[in-house]
Amino acid sequence: MSEPGKPARTVLVTGASSGFGAAIARDLAALGWPVALGARRVDKLDAVAKAIQDAGGKAFAHPLDVTDRDSIDAFVHAAETSLGPADVVISNAGVGIPGLAHEVSPDAWRTEIDTNLLGPMLLARRVLPALIERRRGDIVFVTSLNATQPRPFQSGYSAAKAGLENFAQTLKLELEGTGVRSTIVRPGPSQTEMGWDWDPELVKPMLKSWKRFGVLRHHRFLQPEDVAGAVRSVVTAPTGTHLDLVQINPEAPLEES
Numbered sequence: 001m002s003e004p005g006k007p008a009r010t011v012l013v014t015g016a017s018s019g020f021g022a023a024i025a026r027d028l029a030a031l032g033w034p035v036a037l038g039a040r041r042v043d044k045l046d047a048v049a050k051a052i053q054d055a056g057g058k059a060f061a062h063p064l065d066v067t068d069r070d071s072i073d074a075f076v077h078a079a080e081t082s083l084g085p086a087d088v089v090i091s092n093a094g095v096g097i098p099g100l101a102h103e104v105s106p107d108a109w110r111t112e113i114d115t116n117l118l119g120p121m122l123l124a125r126r127v128l129p130a131l132i133e134r135r136r137g138d139i140v141f142v143t144s145l146n147a148t149q150p151r152p153f154q155s156g157y158s159a160a161k162a163g164l165e166n167f168a169q170t171l172k173l174e175l176e177g178t179g180v181r182s183t184i185v186r187p188g189p190s191q192t193e194m195g196w197d198w199d200p201e202l203v204k205p206m207l208k209s210w211k212r213f214g215v216l217r218h219h220r221f222l223q224p225e226d227v228a229g230a231v232r233s234v235v236t237a238p239t240g241t242h243l244d245l246v247q248i249n250p251e252a253p254l255e256e257s
């Protein structure tokens with residue numbers, strides 16, 4: 001249940017069918033906050049929502065494709081009709097399609113930009129007027145270490161995440177004084193569903209190149225719950241304070257064996 005004296009806040013989470021998004025939804029629901037879950041795989045969304053409800057939480061699942069403006073609008077409308085006005089929006093959905101810049105298809109780049117950059121921008125545009133009017137709210141953008149440390153084989157993904165961080169920082173300036181906080185949560189290497197469908201023939205040279213350029217220093221990974229904890233610390237930060245950028249990494253071993 002929500003902390004005594006602190007009202008529950010209604011949450012929207014994109015990309016809630018797996019990985020970080022599902023963990024963030026479970027984590028915030030455990031505070032007693034109602035959560036709306038959006039993603040394309042409805043069967044997976046329903047399973048996450050059911051697990052939250054079975055644990056005593058309030059969850060609402062609705063299909064969402066962040067590359068489609070009408071779908072964003074329908075998701076926000078349905079979520080707010082079911083749970084009430086959103087207070088906290090977690091823009092987490094993302095996709096990576098690896099390949100060298102001169103080999104990867106332009107369609108892959110388009111998907112990465114539409115999902116990781118334009119989608120979150122359109123979602124922000126959809127939810128911000130109401131948050132500003134109520135003079136309180138959080139919009140959290142899940143970016144990536146790639147935003148500041150680009151990696152070979154991930155040109156489109158890195159460019160999109162760098163653009164997203166710039167957008168989030170612009171919002172932070174535009175929102176100053178409104179009570180609405182725009183925050184970047186920037187995770188390092190993590191164990192989720194991302195990457196498991198990548199072609200092993202690409203992954204081998206990709207990992208070699210990451211090692212060569214020092215962006216793969218060890219083999220430890222964050223778990224989705226770690227990132228959920230970082231998001232929780234951002235959205236539960238006391239009113240009047242702002243954790244505006246949280247970078248989270250797996251702790252490195254003393255030395256790599």
Ligand SMILES: NC(=O)c1ccc[n+]([C@@H]2O[C@H](COP(=O)([O-])OP(=O)(O)OC[C@H]3O[C@@H](n4cnc5c(N)ncnc54)[C@H](OP(=O)(O)O)[C@@H]3O)[C@@H](O)[C@H]2O)c1
Pocket residue numbers: 014015016017018019020021038039040041042044064065066067092093094095096115142143144145186187188189190191192193194195
């Ligand atoms: N894994 C890592 O190492 C890592 C590190 C740093 C940052 N990140 C970022 O963390 C975020 C979550 O990724 P993850 O690691 O948790 O991977 P994941 O398990 O693959 O989750 C990605 C989520 O995004 C959703 N998604 C993808 N395209 C979508 C679309 N067009 N519309 C709506 N939802 C969409 C997926 O759901 P559906 O397929 O059901 O739509 C899924 O729920 C992403 O933004 C990713 O870039 C990941």
